[in-house]
Structures are given as structure tokens and as C-alpha cells.
Amino acid sequence: MKIELIKGDITKIHADAIVNAANSSLLGGGGVDGAIHRAGGPQILEECRAIRNRQGKCNTGEAVVTTAGNLSAKYVIHTVGPVWNNNKEKESKLLATCYYNSLKLAESLGVKTIAFPNISTGVYRFPKDLAGKIAVDEVRKFKSDVIEKVIFVCFDDENEMIYKKLLD
Numbered sequence: 001m002k003i004e005l006i007k008g009d010i011t012k013i014h015a016d017a018i019v020n021a022a023n024s025s026l027l028g029g030g031g032v033d034g035a036i037h038r039a040g041g042p043q044i045l046e047e048c049r050a051i052r053n054r055q056g057k058c059n060t061g062e063a064v065v066t067t068a069g070n071l072s073a074k075y076v077i078h079t080v081g082p083v084w085n086n087n088k089e090k091e092s093k094l095l096a097t098c099y100y101n102s103l104k105l106a107e108s109l110g111v112k113t114i115a116f117p118n119i120s121t122g123v124y125r126f127p128k129d130l131a132g133k134i135a136v137d138e139v140r141k142f143k144s145d146v147i148e149k150v151i152f153v154c155f156d157d158e159n160e161m162i163y164k165k166l167l168d
């Protein structure tokens with residue numbers, strides 16, 4: 001898989017799937033979650049509600065898929081990142097699981113290009129350098145005949161610097 005770094009807003013990215021850093025309610029929130037629901041329109045939330053009614057809340061590390069509504073992507077993959085608590089609750093492992101489960105789900109959908117935000121590095125306060133290392137390691141480890149390109153979308157300067165170094 002090719003790995004790319006883009007600085008900017010994930011809702012503007014052209015990819016088959018974009019990943020949302022959701023919360024376990026799946027009912028929307030701030031940050032990247034809010035931006036995706038705003039740009040994608042109400043259809044995304046409708047499908048999130050249907051998933052909740054079917055299977056209940058989404059646990060940390062899990063991933064589910066909905067339409068991407070008005071976005072140019074085909075799918076939004078919603079994954080629930082861990083809230084940082086000094087790694088007392090296996091947050092590092094759980095963050096890696098978010099990337100793994102999102103890639104697995106994307107693969108099952110025939111996704112060729114997928115864009116990730118920097119999961120858990122906003123209100124969930126995961127240290128950005130550690131989160132970046134985990135994300136890049138997990139993606140590099142993942143071998144796929146289906147997915148051709150993974151795009152890391154960094155919204156802030158600090159993450160952009162971290163990913164630049166990691167991907168050099």
C-alpha cells in the first residue's frame with residue numbers, strides 16, 4: 001500500500017472511504033466527527049442511528065460503516081478511539097485496533113483508497129507523537145491486495161510535523 005500525507009480537512013479528500021474518529025454513541029460530536037456530519041449531511045446520522053438500534057453502542061477499537069452522504073467518498077468508516085488515560089487501560093493497543101479494524105472493514109468493501117484523521121489526538125488527548133507512531137506502524141504492517149493507498153490527513157501543524165518525520 002502506498003502511504004500519503006495530506007495537511008487539511010478530511011471532508012475535502014477524494015478517497016473511496018474516509019475514517020471518522022467517532023464516539024461510542026455514534027450520534028455525532030465535535031472535532032472531525034462534527035465536520036464529517038456537517039459536510040456529509042443527515043443521511044450519515046440516520047445510518048448511525050440504524051446501526052445503534054441494531055447492535056447498540058460501538059465499543060472502543062471497533063469500526064462500522066455508513067454512507068458518506070454528500071461527501072465525494074463512498075463510505076464513512078466510524079471507529080471509536082480510546083480516551084487517553086496514561087495508558088492504564090491499554091489505550092495504545094486499542095488505538096492500533098482502530099486502524100486495523102478500519103482497514104479490515106475497508107478491505108471487505110473493496111476500498112482502494114482510504115483516508116484517516118489522527119484518531120484520539122483531539123479531545124481524547126492521546127499524545128500525538130505516540131498516536132502517530134502507532135498509526136504508521138499499524139498501516140505499514142497491514143498487507144492488502146485490495147487497498148492501494150492510505151492517506152493520513154493531518155489537520156494541525158504538530159501532527160503534520162510528526163507524520164512527516166515518521167514517513168520520511
Ligand code: ADP
Binds near residue numbers: 022030117119155
Ligand atoms: P478524538 O475525540 O478522537 O480526539 P477529535 O475530532 O477531537 O477526535 O480529534 C481528532 C483529530 O482530528 C485531531 O488531531 C484534530 O485536529 C483532527 N481534526 C479536527 N477536524 C478535522 C477535519 N475537519 N479534518 C481532519 N482532521 C480533523
